[in-house]
Amino acid sequence: MSEISSRQKQLEAFDRLLTIMDELREQCPWDRKQTIDSLRHLTIEETFELSDAILDNDLEEIKKELGDILLHIVFYAKIGSEKKAFDISTVINSLCEKLIRRHPHIYGDTEVQDEEAVKQNWEKIKLKEKGNKSVLGGVPRSLPALIKSMRIQEKARGVGFDWEEKGQVWDKVEEEMQEFKAEFNAAENKTIDKDKATGEFGDLLFSLINYARFIDINPEEALEKTNKKFIHRFQYLEKSASDSGKKLQDMSLSEMDKFWNEAKNQ
Template identity: 40%
Template sequence: MHNNDIQPLLDIMVKLRDPKTGCPWDKAQSFETIVPFTLEEAYEVADTIERMAMDELPDELGDLLFQVVFYCQLGREAELFDFGDVVDKICNKLTSRHPHVFGSLEGVSAEQVKDNWEQIKAKERSAKDLHSVLDNIPVGLPALSRAVKIQKRVARVGFDWAELGPVVDKIHEEIDEVIHEVKQEEISQDRVQDEMGDLLFAVVNLARHLGVEPEQALRQANRKFERRFRGVESLVNQAGKPMEAHTLDELDQYWDEVKLQE
């Protein structure tokens, strides 16, 4: 039987944090200590969706929801906020940001919705005394995701290339600068890292212009590499000699064989 009432979960959370009878681990947690688990659960949701494992998704979404409930219990104990406050905040935000659904605006296009959304968010930033378009971008985001947010913010005010050519040219320019640094007689690892950061930022910009989410694309590339390398390991085992005893050319041949089998 499905339960659409959040209260049982809130009650479980209260019991887990009960000072006398609660779980020692749950009682020991704080806002700060839970953050890594929240990020992990969010990535597990993303991974489940990307694998199209929809039978696993309710379980993973439950784990993520529990993170929200945990924060709300901590907020309640500190007399800062509770679950009801969180629900009120998101309901008010969604209704105010969708006047074409809940207000007087009707029959607007998707582009008009986007423009109106940006105007509303600009007003919200102004109300929060946020003066830069870069204000309020979470520093705890994965670097690739944060780079996308930074680039999208500045693009809203026209700081962006309108065509793909300059975006690609910038990547080649950054590659040249990386190579220049590694060819120095005395290599500065700090400068190499700095130039590599610029290169990655430029690649993120290309992904954004192509409508690709770089964090998702890299996770996909990781999975593909893992799958193919495991195939190489299988062929190495069949050959009957350790991987270290193979030449790189032999391993490359295994790699090509695995790719052909996909």
């Protein structure tokens, strides 16, 4: 298939989707009822479903979930056109213009040496466009805290505020660990200042996220993989206990550990 015929098929498919969206908005009681606000939580759910498919490296599911998210984009644009605020063409053209502006090394005469320079230019141009008084002003308030920490650190790095070497970052992790231990030492039988310990624990997490970023680990992805691993092993434990005619609440820790260790090899 030639590049031209491939692009034509893509355009035809997109046109078909827009036509179906028009028909659904006119004829389907559920689709007619939807608003930008009512779609919001559904869009968030679809985004997490795409995230699951990506973590599973399931290309077929990724394809399906991308379709669901594309439907939402077209749906929002349809509502926007009804309100005479925007339509899908203005959404796409606005995106194209932004991409051109933020890639001056492709569409202008700016020279860059590497990926890091591209990211720094992007953040500087974005800051200027949005008119934010703070580099961190573009971080969404509703982001989950772990992801927000990573974005805060990335944006600070974009203007040169960052550690120079990963060894320095690890030193900070160890420093925060000691400070947290001083506030919450399990070996000491004393009353814990919960607010202060919470603050120190937050500092420790922030430093660990910083170190993960420095060694090119996505902390959100890493934690989610550990979550999935724990779920798999715990469900194996539950099934093994049930197959043995036992209930978890009636088993000792040593009995559960036996099944848990078996799960590690599954």
